[in-house]
Amino acid sequence: MKYDVVIVGVGLAGLTAGLRLAQAGKRVLLLAKGVGGTHLGGSAIDVLGYRPERVEHPLAELPDFLAAHQQHPYARAGLPALRAAADWFLKLTEQLGYPFTGSLEDNYLLPTAIGTAKPSALVPQSMAAGDLRGGGQFAIVGFRNLKDFFPALLADNLSRAHAGQSDQATLTARAELLDPPGLTEPDLPPLDLARAFDRADFRAAIAAELRPRLKPGERVGFPAMLGLREPLAAWQDLQARLGAPVFEIPGLPPSVPGIRLYERLKNALSAAGARLQIGFPVTEASLAGGQCQELVTSGASRPYRWSGERVVLATGGIASGGIQTESDGAVREPIFNLPLAGVPADDTPRFRPAYFDSHPFSQVGLEVDGCLRPVDAAGRAPIANVHAIGAMLAHAEPWREGSGNGISLATGYRVSQVLLEEKP
Amino acid sequence: MDNLTAEILVIGGGSTGLGVARDAALRGFRTILVEKSDLATGTTGRFHGLLHSGGRYAVKDPVSAKECIEENRVLRRTAADCIEDTGGLFVCTPWDDPAYGDEFLKGCRACGIPVEEISPAEALRREPHLHPKLSRAFVVPDASIDSFKTLSANARDVEAHGGKVLPYHRVLRLLLEGQKVTGAVVQDVRSGEERTIRADFTVNASGAWAGQIAAMAGLEVTVLAGKGIMVAMNHRLVQMVVNRCKRPADGDIIVPIHTVCVIGTTDVRVPDPDEYEIEPHEVQQMLDEGEKLVPGFRQARALRVWGGVRPLYQAQKPSEVKDTRDVSRTYTLLDHPAHDGVQNFLTITGGKFTTYRQMAEVTMNSVCHYLGTERPCTTATSPLPDSETGRYYWLSSRLAKREANLHTDQAVCECELISRRRLEEAFAQRDSTNLDDFRRQLRLGMGPCQGGFCMYRATGILHANKAHSAPVADAAICNFLQERWKGVVPLLWGDQLRQSRLDEWIFQGLLDVAHLPPASQDKVP
Numbered sequence: 001m002k003y004d005v006v007i008v009g010v011g012l013a014g015l016t017a018g019l020r021l022a023q024a025g026k027r028v029l030l031l032a033k034g035v036g037g038t039h040l041g042g043s044a045i046d047v048l049g050y051r052p053e054r055v056e057h058p059l060a061e062l063p064d065f066l067a068a069h070q071q072h073p074y075a076r077a078g079l080p081a082l083r084a085a086a087d088w089f090l091k092l093t094e095q096l097g098y099p100f101t102g103s104l105e106d107n108y109l110l111p112t113a114i115g116t117a118k119p120s121a122l123v124p125q126s127m128a129a130g131d132l133r134g135g136g137q138f139a140i141v142g143f144r145n146l147k148d149f150f151p152a153l154l155a156d157n158l159s160r161a162h163a164g165q166s167d168q169a170t171l172t173a174r175a176e177l178l179d180p181p182g183l184t185e186p187d188l189p190p191l192d193l194a195r196a197f198d199r200a201d202f203r204a205a206i207a208a209e210l211r212p213r214l215k216p217g218e219r220v221g222f223p224a225m226l227g228l229r230e231p232l233a234a235w236q237d238l239q240a241r242l243g244a245p246v247f248e249i250p251g252l253p254p255s256v257p258g259i260r261l262y263e264r265l266k267n268a269l270s271a272a273g274a275r276l277q278i279g280f281p282v283t284e285a286s287l288a289g290g291q292c293q294e295l296v297t298s299g300a301s302r303p304y305r306w307s308g309e310r311v312v313l314a315t316g317g318i319a320s321g322g323i324q325t326e327s328d329g330a331v332r333e334p335i336f337n338l339p340l341a342g343v344p345a346d347d348t349p350r351f352r353p354a355y356f357d358s359h360p361f362s363q364v365g366l367e368v369d370g371c372l373r374p375v376d377a378a379g380r381a382p383i384a385n386v387h388a389i390g391a392m393l394a395h396a397e398p399w400r401e402g403s404g405n406g407i408s409l410a411t412g413y414r415v416s417q418v419l420l421e422e423k424p
Numbered sequence: 425m426d427n428l429t430a431e432i433l434v435i436g437g438g439s440t441g442l443g444v445a446r447d448a449a450l451r452g453f454r455t456i457l458v459e460k461s462d463l464a465t466g467t468t469g470r471f472h473g474l475l476h477s478g479g480r481y482a483v484k485d486p487v488s489a490k491e492c493i494e495e496n497r498v499l500r501r502t503a504a505d506c507i508e509d510t511g512g513l514f515v516c517t518p519w520d521d522p523a524y525g526d527e528f529l530k531g532c533r534a535c536g537i538p539v540e541e542i543s544p545a546e547a548l549r550r551e552p553h554l555h556p557k558l559s560r561a562f563v564v565p566d567a568s569i570d571s572f573k574t575l576s577a578n579a580r581d582v583e584a585h586g587g588k589v590l591p592y593h594r595v596l597r598l599l600l601e602g603q604k605v606t607g608a609v610v611q612d613v614r615s616g617e618e619r620t621i622r623a624d625f626t627v628n629a630s631g632a633w634a635g636q637i638a639a640m641a642g643l644e645v646t647v648l649a650g651k652g653i654m655v656a657m658n659h660r661l662v663q664m665v666v667n668r669c670k671r672p673a674d675g676d677i678i679v680p681i682h683t684v685c686v687i688g689t690t691d692v693r694v695p696d697p698d699e700y701e702i703e704p705h706e707v708q709q710m711l712d713e714g715e716k717l718v719p720g721f722r723q724a725r726a727l728r729v730w731g732g733v734r735p736l737y738q739a740q741k742p743s744e745v746k747d748t749r750d751v752s753r754t755y756t757l758l759d760h761p762a763h764d765g766v767q768n769f770l771t772i773t774g775g776k777f778t779t780y781r782q783m784a785e786v787t788m789n790s791v792c793h794y795l796g797t798e799r800p801c802t803t804a805t806s807p808l809p810d811s812e813t814g815r816y817y818w819l820s821s822r823l824a825k826r827e828a829n830l831h832t833d834q835a836v837c838e839c840e841l842i843s844r845r846r847l848e849e850a851f852a853q854r855d856s857t858n859l860d861d862f863r864r865q866l867r868l869g870m871g872p873c874q875g876g877f878c879m880y881r882a883t884g885i886l887h888a889n890k891a892h893s894a895p896v897a898d899a900a901i902c903n904f905l906q907e908r909w910k911g912v913v914p915l916l917w918g919d920q921l922r923q924s925r926l927d928e929w930i931f932q933g934l935l936d937v938a939h940l941p942p943a944s945q946d947k948v949p
Contacts, residue, residue: 113880325918
């Protein structure tokens, strides 16, 4: 059968585009070699965090930011699409039972697992009480046999970070270490802990041990592992049992909040009639008349061929394999061999000697037109029915800008508008 | 800080210095060793890990070849726990003249190196990834040796025999009484404190830096620095050491060591042993040469690149040396009392890792002569700590150790199988908060993930168990990220670049390490 749209990649960008299109009645197929970036990141939607000074009000600063970065993916998607995407995402996650909160007007300032105060626009509700703006008293809870979360270091850095702030609000942070009841293995897997928090008896035991140790007025931070299947209920229940605001702090991959989001979006896609084919990489594409006719995935027994009126490429950046590099310096987009932008000239270095510097090669990616179709240096789209979204787009530095999921959400949303012929 | 006295002061914490210090301690001398940085940070920790059979020098440099095979036998007896008995092959690829094989055989036999020619088919049976059109192959007793382990065992033995090993102590000046060296003033580079070490005899074992130390006694010693680069690939593409059967040249050897294999090397003279760059064309050259031995070499993931400087002693003026490859790989003991009139001071330099023990023996024999005492050397027969059983380590030794505590201890570093208890012990034993020191000691962060996961954990454990200070912990992680970056920048393509971007995702996207509170990106000494 011929699909209306075939999307390659199931990170936030592909899932966003797929769900909007499926919910609008399009026949949608998602192909992916495996799960995407949702399982790696912290799941917060960072829109604009640094430029390079910390950004407090992203929406207010975006016009100025885009004036200075005219080729940025946000400029291709447009601010109206970003705003509509944010509204859509907040409503969607509410409906899916894993509500996000926040707005593009103000960034939260949330603790990372090492204790940096990081700006994010939209965050899972269960993280919002970690907001460091205005100070407060924080107790950070870790587990002795969990190696991916160090509450003492986190709390020390939070206090330190705040000491450098100009405002007068006070912030105190301290650590509590617990032994998770019943989970006695020396190397506790994060997902086991998350599943344990789905159980009321486990939450009750944790609360019984922790509550007497809490000081009045403290907010309580946990590693983002408070439940996998029913995280909203787990979080609410734990708050009630502790009698204090509880918040989650994302740690190393695998990302429990990302898995929660991914599972819900995937189920919503299936419910909306989309088909997901995950586990087989797209190995080649056949073209005719300047159009993509078919995509080929390598199955276990034989190659499978898929066709769609439109193809949306959402295979991610270098980290995800959407853009590949070779030992002789070659850089390519492996499915369509699309032209790449931002590749430094042969005689200029791709990376700088200092790790935290901005590296020229970081901005490599696909250049797209206003319809998010990949274009060459002359501005022509070599394949008329292929679009590209997400981390594979050129001219962005997601970690330095604090724009990672924001780009995926905005461009994923925007491509759905293009394909549905909605006005931006 | 307290001043110290010793009978023997050794300057330099590489293989030569540790070898001399252990030799002295075993002869019953009160011994102190000082090193300006961590142990094995000069040339010793920066080679490919080859225990020479001598085959490489059998044709061109027979003196060096004989030293190598003698010491190969000694180290197999005394340092077994640091050696993997891989065996070695010399092969003629389609780019090499098969006739050289006859010279090679003759050379090996003349130097006493056991050598056996095997058929190309047999070579390919043993090493299936080798070039299928190789014309000749020779088996020799090459092996791989872990220099960090070897030095650590030497240092432990020095301390077990009452000696002291002081890393991060830089020599500021030598103490001179007339024409006699009576010790040195050293500075703890971490605290800035100075202390005086008085010694009956001082040995300059500072390798490529020997000229700088000798100058403090008013002596001119010319040690050329020959830079070699090495690239570690993320697979054991070969299980034996594989050499090109031709005259020594760039990229002519692949050494399997632990879970990787290392291709080396180059030889470029550099003016300063502390200042050299790794050029992109050098890396490409290694990959091209690798392809000739193992077709498809480029497809493997390159993990790390590093450079080391060979100390090449030269009696000639440096301007007369055209190619550092033509300088002999043998070692030189400079007898300053006899030739320069400077008493109680010797310089030992040149040589190779394989011959470090013999260099130490020769040096301490001379020291004993000058001190007027007869104490026999015992290092040729006394095994290093943990090598007493004579059992070589093997590829899965670390896994076997880890399996013993699989159900009772956390894995902090999954790539290199480092348990939490092991890391905490190392933190407790060592006066350091520099994670790079623990990388060298434990292989922390050396695996394919390049520290992406273990580095946050190690920082958290460092903070909780030892530093108890966020600025120290933050500086440790920032410093480690920078150090690791230095090793991977020239290799950022393919899966290694992917990994690097994933790590960036973790450190910058998720942890936002770049925006840690100020004063945390300071360098740790």
